[in-house]
Amino acid sequence: MDLNVKAILESAKATAAAAAEKAGKMADVATKKAGDMAVMTKLNLQIFDLNTEIDAVYKEIGKISYLSFVGDCSHEGELDDKYAQISERLAKIAEIRETIANTKTTLECPGCGKECSKEDAFCSKCGHKLS
Ligand SMILES: [Zn+2]
Structure with missing residues (x-):
């Protein structure tokens, strides 16, 4: 085989291998991102549920407060438990928020607000130093 042709074929093979590797890596990142998003959705849903429960308790506290106002103080003993x-739920929400911040693979650029990878040293849009 002509040496030149052989070199071209070798180079083409190397390029194809590099492209395949790159595509594989991108697929890995995509898979990780999808996994992160599923976890994120679950955590955000937990916060939503906790907030819904908190709203319900606030409502009960309001009712007890009103009953006291009109002279029925029989439920005042339940207030401490409701508080x-x-x-307890607010503490759980704070905990979940921290987990979300730690799980996220992106962070918001303080310069322009672009979602950048946590691994980047500088923002790809405005060049602001990250973290
Ligand atoms: Zn930026």
Whole structure:
């Protein structure tokens, strides 16, 4: 085989291999991103549920407060328990928010707001230093 042709074929093979590897890596990133998003959705849903529960407890507290106002103080003893329920759920929400921040593979550029990879040192849009 002509040496030149052989070199061209070798080079083409190398290019194809590199492209395949790159595509594979991109697929890995996409898979990881999809996984992150599923986890994120679940965590955000948990926060939503906790907030819904908190709203319900607030409503109960409001009712007890109103009953006290009109002279029925028989439920006032339940208030401490209700306050505790809210504190407990707020603490859980804070915990989940922290998990979300730690799970995220992106961070918002402080310069322009672009979602950048946590692994980037600088923003690809405005060049602002990240983290
Ligand atoms: Zn930026």
